[in-house]
Amino acid sequence: MSGQEDKIESINKNPAAKNIIGVFDSGLGGLTILKYFLKNLSGYNYIYLGDNARLPYGEKSPETIYNYTREAVAFLFSAGCNLIIIACNTASAQALRRLQQEYLPSAYPHRKILGVIRPLVEAIAKNPKIKAVGVIGTKATINSNAYKSELEKLRPELRIEQQSAPLIVPLIEEGWAHKPETKMILKKYLRPLKTKSIDALILGCTHYSFLYKEIRAIMGRRIPVPQAGEIIALSLADYLVRHGELGLTTVATPTYKFYTTDDIRLFKELGEKFLGREIKNLERVKISEL
Amino acid sequence: MSGQEDKIESINKNPAAKNIIGVFDSGLGGLTILKYFLKNLSGYNYIYLGDNARLPYGEKSPETIYNYTREAVAFLFSAGCNLIIIACNTASAQALRRLQQEYLPSAYPHRKILGVIRPLVEAIAKNPKIKAVGVIGTKATINSNAYKSELEKLRPELRIEQQSAPLIVPLIEEGWAHKPETKMILKKYLRPLKTKSIDALILGCTHYSFLYKEIRAIMGRRIPVPQAGEIIALSLADYLVRHGELGLTTVATPTYKFYTTDDIRLFKELGEKFLGREIKNLERVKISEL
Numbered sequence: 123m124s125g126q127e128d129k130i131e132s133i134n135k136n137p138a139a140k141n142i143i144g145v146f147d148s149g150l151g152g153l154t155i156l157k158y159f160l161k162n163l164s165g166y167n168y169i170y171l172g173d174n175a176r177l178p179y180g181e182k183s184p185e186t187i188y189n190y191t192r193e194a195v196a197f198l199f200s201a202g203c204n205l206i207i208i209a210c211n212t213a214s215a216q217a218l219r220r221l222q223q224e225y226l227p228s229a230y231p232h233r234k235i236l237g238v239i240r241p242l243v244e245a246i247a248k249n250p251k252i253k254a255v256g257v258i259g260t261k262a263t264i265n266s267n268a269y270k271s272e273l274e275k276l277r278p279e280l281r282i283e284q285q286s287a288p289l290i291v292p293l294i295e296e297g298w299a300h301k302p303e304t305k306m307i308l309k310k311y312l313r314p315l316k317t318k319s320i321d322a323l324i325l326g327c328t329h330y331s332f333l334y335k336e337i338r339a340i341m342g343r344r345i346p347v348p349q350a351g352e353i354i355a356l357s358l359a360d361y362l363v364r365h366g367e368l369g370l371t372t373v374a375t376p377t378y379k380f381y382t383t384d385d386i387r388l389f390k391e392l393g394e395k396f397l398g399r400e401i402k403n404l405e406r407v408k409i410s411e412l
Numbered sequence: 413m414s415g416q417e418d419k420i421e422s423i424n425k426n427p428a429a430k431n432i433i434g435v436f437d438s439g440l441g442g443l444t445i446l447k448y449f450l451k452n453l454s455g456y457n458y459i460y461l462g463d464n465a466r467l468p469y470g471e472k473s474p475e476t477i478y479n480y481t482r483e484a485v486a487f488l489f490s491a492g493c494n495l496i497i498i499a500c501n502t503a504s505a506q507a508l509r510r511l512q513q514e515y516l517p518s519a520y521p522h523r524k525i526l527g528v529i530r531p532l533v534e535a536i537a538k539n540p541k542i543k544a545v546g547v548i549g550t551k552a553t554i555n556s557n558a559y560k561s562e563l564e565k566l567r568p569e570l571r572i573e574q575q576s577a578p579l580i581v582p583l584i585e586e587g588w589a590h591k592p593e594t595k596m597i598l599k600k601y602l603r604p605l606k607t608k609s610i611d612a613l614i615l616g617c618t619h620y621s622f623l624y625k626e627i628r629a630i631m632g633r634r635i636p637v638p639q640a641g642e643i644i645a646l647s648l649a650d651y652l653v654r655h656g657e658l659g660l661t662t663v664a665t666p667t668y669k670f671y672t673t674d675d676i677r678l679f680k681e682l683g684e685k686f687l688g689r690e691i692k693n694l695e696r697v698k699i700s701e702l
Contacts, residue, residue, distance in 0.1 A: 175476045176466050181585070183675030186465045292582040295471070303600070307593050385473030410700050 139232040140202030141370060142167040143358075145209050146194045149177035150389070151291075151328030152209030153396035155238065158351035159207075160399070163359055165372030167379075169201055172393075173409070174384035178291055179212040180260025180327070187262060191217035195225075195235060197381075197409040204368045205234045207358065211326050212260050214239045215268035234368055238350065239268050241357035242324055245348050247276035252322045252346075254281040256315035259326030261286045269326055283318045287311040291329045295392070299332050305340075308333060312340050323347045380404040429522040430492030431660060432457040433648075435499050436484045439467035440679070441581075441618030442499030443686035445528065448641035449497075450689070453649055455662030457669075459491055462683075463699065464674035468581055469502040470550025470617070477552060481507035482514075485525060487671075487699040494658045495524045497648065501616050502550050504529045505558035524658055528640065529558050531647035532614055535638050537566035542612045542636075544571040546605035549616030551576045559616055573608045577601040581619045585682070589622050595630075598623060602630050612636045670694040 145156050149172050156170055171194055173179075179187050191213040198206050208214045214237030225233045246255055257269045264286040273280050290311070293304045315323065323345055325331060331350060338347055362370055380401055382389040390401050435446050439462050446460055461484055463469075469477050481503040488496050498504045504527030515523045536545055547559045554576040563570050580601070583594045605613065613635055615621060621640060628637055652660055670691055672679040680691050 175472060182465060183678055186674050288586050289579075289582055289588070292579055296578050298579070303593060303596050306596070310593070384476050388473055 139199075139204035139369060140167070141373065142169050142201070142203045143370065144168075144198035144201070144203030144206040145170045146191070146198060146206060146213070147172050147208075147210040147328065148179040148190075148213060149174050150393050150396045153393055154328050154331050155207070155209040155351050155354055157397050157399075158355035159358065160378065160397075162355045163362070163372075165376055166362075166370060167373060167376050169198060169203060169379045169381065171198055171381045171407075171409075172383070172389060174382045174389060176383065176410075178260070179210060179216075180262050180291060181288060182262060184216045184262070184266070187213060187216040188220055192221060192224075193409045195221055197407070199233055201381075204232050204370050205236065207354070208235065208237045209328060209354075211238060211328065212262045213237075215259075215263045215266035215326075231367065232369060234365070236358075236361065238328075238354050239272055239326075241354045242326075242348060242350055243269060243272040243276065244357070245353045246322055246324065247273060247280075249322070249346075252280070254283065254318070254320045256318070256320040256323040257282065257284045257326050258287045258290075258311060258315070258323070258330065259284075260291065261288050263326050269324060281320075283315055283320055285311055285315050287327075287330075290333065291327065294329050294332050300336075304333070305336055308336055309340055312337065316341060320345065325350060378403060381407045383407060383409055429494040429659060430457070431663065432459050432491070432493045433660065434458075434488035434491070434493030434496040435460045436481070436488060436496060436503070437462055437498075437500040437618065438469040438480075438503060439464050440683050440686045443683055444618050444621050445497070445499040445641050445644055447687050447689075448645035449648065450668065450687075452645045453652070453662075455666055456652075456660060457663060457666050459488060459493060459669045459671065461488055461671045461697075461699075462673070462679060464672045464679060466673065466700075468550070469500060469506075470552050470581060471578060472552060474506045474552070474556070477503060477506040478510055482511060483699045485511055485515075487697070489523055491671075494522050494660050495526065497644070498525065498527045499618060499644075501528060501618065502552045503527075505549075505553045505556040505616075521657060522659060524655070526648075526651065528618075528644050529562055529616075531644045532616075532638060532640055533559060533562040533566065534647070535643045536612055536614065537563060537570075539612070539636075542570070544573065544608070544610045546608070546610035546613040547572065547574045547616050548577045548580075548601060548605070548613070548620065549574075550581065551578050553616050559614060571610075573605055573610055575601055575605050577617075577620075580623065581617065584619045584622050590626075594623070595626060598626055599630055602627065606631060610635065612638070614638065615640060668693060671697045673697060673699055 143166050145152055176190055195206055208218055218237040221235050264284050270282045273282055289307050298304050323341055386404055386406050393401050433456050435442055466480055485496055498508055508527040511525050554574050560572045563572055579597050588594050676694055676696050683691050
């Protein structure tokens with residue numbers, strides 16, 4: 123344990139940050155978030171890391187999710203990132219707070235970690251018409267109560283209805299997003315939320331955005347379903363403006379670099395669909411021994 | 413790489429085998445095989461290892477599956493196993509042959525590794541009425557062509573029809589084995605095999621035995637579907653008789669020990685359903701740094 127901490131320690135003191143924004147996900151889902159960053163904040167350097175060899179995180183224990191996320195974060199900082207966005211809801215829910223406490227700004231002024239839960243929660247909380255919110259996510263995200271507790275901090279009177287939906291990720295990764303079986307399973311997950319008359323639905327997993335239309339069709343057009351990618355990109359833009367001390371600036375020829383812990387071909391194949399553009403600068407990496 | 417090999421080397425020369433049979437699986441599926449061992453060969457000592465922290469293996473790359481399986485095997489040998497059964501079809505398909513070459517009997521007389529594919533293949537091959545065989549499994553198992561090439565070795569004239577069925581494992585782990593959605597998805601996977609008029613169906617993944625009745629109902633009672641657990645237990649019994657040199661013997665009070673790489677509670681909860689009995693002697697273990 124202390125050996126691991128020593129290593130993280132030395133990584134953090136070691137190479138100077140290189141003006142790069144890191145984006146981490148357990149697999150490919152975070153590419154749907156990076157897509158919005160590249161659309162709205164294309165002038166920055168990015169490194170994306172997908173831990174495909176160990177995905178999915180959604181059904182694993184809090185301790186394992188924390189350990190894996192810690193290794194990912196250590197890797198991205200050692201690769202020169204000034205700021206890391208944990209684009210995976212499960213990792214944000216189960217590991218972000220502990221990691222933020224390990225990388226305190228006082229000790230690591232150029233090592234900042236953000237998650238994807240807070241921006242969505244803020245977007246919901248500032249709409250006074252919303253009195254009841256539904257949340258769907260992986261088992262680990264729902265069990266963590268991360269959305270629930272963040273929402274309650276900002277709006278204690280909100281009614282929050284949660285539902286885990288573990289089959290959605292495998293269905294999307296099988297390429298079955300638009301098959302009738304997927305619609306049936308989605309209905310099964312969403313029906314309990316619908317009967318509880320919620321005023322908005324949070325998609326607490328990046329994969330679910332692939333079923334955006336289907337989800338809206340089931341829930342009814344009256345129920346707003348915030349687009350996570352858009353909201354998180356707006357929130358990042360705002361954050362960058364307020365945190366000049368991180369040293370992140372746009373550059374004339376930004377580089378977008380990709381790492382995966384599993385096979386490159388597998389990553390590229392589905393990843394380009396998720397990102398909506400070609401993935402060029404891609405390398406396989408081992409992060410478990412950092 | 414060579415550091416890793418050195419470590420495996422020293423582990424193998426190191427502790428004497430302790431008269432234990434090791435059973436490895438990526439998660440809980442192998443418990444359905446161990447169940448038959450404990451029924452038919454209950455007098456031996458067993459250690460079961462589930463790599464739950466990194467499951468599922470079925471959609472990962474061959475290299476990653478090999479690396480993870482190698483770590484598992486090194487752990488089980490270091491824990492005193494004389495013989496290891498790789499109860500996971502994906503790991504058997506993608507890693508067994510390479511590992512058998514690394515642990516050659518000449519160098520390691522008390523370090524033997526077996527898989528689950530060969531026994532099933534032999535059971536099919538010895539039935540002359542079978543002219544065409546269907547195989548369902550994970551993507552990695554099907555892509556490896558392990559069943560196909562083993563079947564062709566014994567019966568070159570066999571027609572073999574393969575189908576990957578990646579959603580079945582998540583459906584079972586969600587506890588949805590008997591829901592109508594699962595039946596629909598199963599039909600979608602099996603229909604192409606049915607139309608190709610096969611004479612037998614191999615369930616190339618331990619999880620699928622939970623849908624045994626449903627699969628037989630879809631395929632029709634005419635199509636034999638061998639029970640993997642039973643066949644593998646018979647094959648192990650036969651193997652133990654023929655390989656006295658391994659030093660495996662029954663003992664008066666056998667111990668059954670369980671290890672998981674993830675949370676103990678998660679393992680126990682579903683694991684007891686898979687094994688059909690209480691899981692007592694259970695410990696969490698880290699195998700990735702061996």
